[in-house]
Amino acid sequence: MTQADIVIIGGGMVGATLACALAERHWRVALVEARPPQPFDPDSPWDLRVSAISRASQRIFEHLQLWPAMQAMRVSPYDRMVVWEEGAGEIRFDAADMAEPDLGHIIENRVIQRAAWQRLEQLDDVLLHCPARIATLETADEAVRVGLEGGETIEARLVVGADGARSRLRELAGIGVSRQDYGQKGIVCLVEVERGHEYTAWQRFLPSGPLALLPLADTRQCSIVWSADTPLADELMALDDAAFAERLQAAFGTRLGALRPLGRRAAFPLAGSQAQHYVQHRLALVGDAAHTIHPLAGQGVNLGLLDAADLVDRLRPGHDPGGRAALRAYERTRRSEDVLMMRAMEGFRYLFGNELAPLRLLRGAGLSLADRLPPLKQAFMRQALGLRRDLPALARVGCA
Incomplete structure (x- = not known):
């Protein structure tokens, strides 16, 4: 039987980052992951x-x-972001207005995961179990036991589920989840843009959902995320490349010149979810195992990383990592923030997905008005950038 302080189920972006943070604080961590990171x-x-x-x-x-x-x-x-509605409304954000070097970074998920795993392999207090899957879960007063499919058992004082929206740990723990099917799919692919993306994130609100072009390192390439009602998404996925390019151009417009799709397309269903409990006896959920939101705000993985950072704050060296008080404090903080974000996204979806004439006028006027109110724009960007003072220590300047 393997002994650890904390066992983490799921070694993706959030789970692997959490493992690094805990091991840096000298917790003995066992990480269970079904698949190794992509090369x-x-x-x-x-x-x-x-x-x-x-x-x-x-x-x-x-x-x-x-x-x-x-x-x-x-x-x-x-360093810039432009958001506009199908009508006349538009709002622009610029890093220079915030005295910031940029507004964020577009990074491949595999790059984030691989960087975390490279660090994990350098840390002494990490036990990697990969490929491996959880099969059983037993909890006692002072410990939790995780059984793996190969027969191995890991005993720890806390188990953390970072194994995604279909969390097996959450299922084994009997924690229910509230789901909302958005009736949409997200289409992703790479595109070449004729005029260059100007290091700007572009997002257009359409009646069927938002279309975002995210700038990549090559100034003439972008990654697109097109959220569309399921029938339309299925129709778009069935088109050949030329027909899809034509529909994409019509939807986005000509701000970046001609758009040429590169390589394959993929689509995935969009849904929001929230676990009924983020914690229970000697167990915590983080990331998509605890919550998922619409990609409209691009905040999914950022919320998950804040989960991880907040949990690290709660676990004090020399104290029981599975202690009830610490886990409840984590749940109160993170659940309330997630609920606020999910409600905000629901409001945006309703406002920008509704074709009632009064709402169309309101959102167009609202975007244009907000663009002329620097304090409002700065407040919005401080929230999106993560420049608040109440963040977990790992997410603040010089406070780790």
Whole structure:
């Protein structure tokens, strides 16, 4: 039987980052992951799975010494963002207005995961179990036992589920989840833009959902995320490349000149979810195992990383990591923030997905008005960038 202080189920972006943070604080960590990270080839095309990383998430990576490894592979900063509605409304954000070097970075998920795993392999207090899957869960007063499919058992004082929206740990623990099917799919692919992306993130609100073009390191390439009602998404996925390019051009417009899709497309269903409990006896959930939101705000992985950072704050060296008080404090903080974000996204979806004439006028006027109110724009960007003062220590400047 393997002994650890904490066992983490799931070694993706959030789980691996959490493992690094806990091991840095000399907790003995066992990490269970079904698949090893994808290899990274700098000459390969960008992967379709990318994340928009906020300043708060960047600080977490910097404090854990992961950021240089990501930069050595591939990251793409952006310093402006333009959001507009199908009508006349538009709002622009610029890093210079915030005295910031950029508004964030577009990074492949595989790059984030690989950088974290490279660091894990350097840390003495980490036990990697990969490939491995959880099979059983037993909890006692003073410990939790995780049985793996191969028959091995890990005993720890806390188990953390970072195993995604279909969390097996959450299922074994009997924690229910509230789900909301958005009736949409997200289409992702790479595109070549004729005029260059100007290191700007572009997002247009359409009646069927938002279309975002995210700038990549090559100034003439972007990653797109097109959220569309399921029937339309299925129709778009069935088109050949030429027909899809035509529909994409019509939807986005001509701001970047001609758009040419590169390589394959993929689509995934969009849904929001929230676990009924983030914690129970000697167990905690983080990231998508605890919550998922619409990609409209691009905050999914950033929320998960803040989960990890907040949990690290709660676990004090010399104290029981599975203690009830620490876990309840984590749940109160993170659940309330997630609920606020989910409600905000629901409001945006309703406002920008509704074709009632009064709402169309309201959102167009609202975007234009907000663009002329610098304090409002700065407040919005401080929230999105993660420049608040109440962040976990790992996400703040010089506080790790």
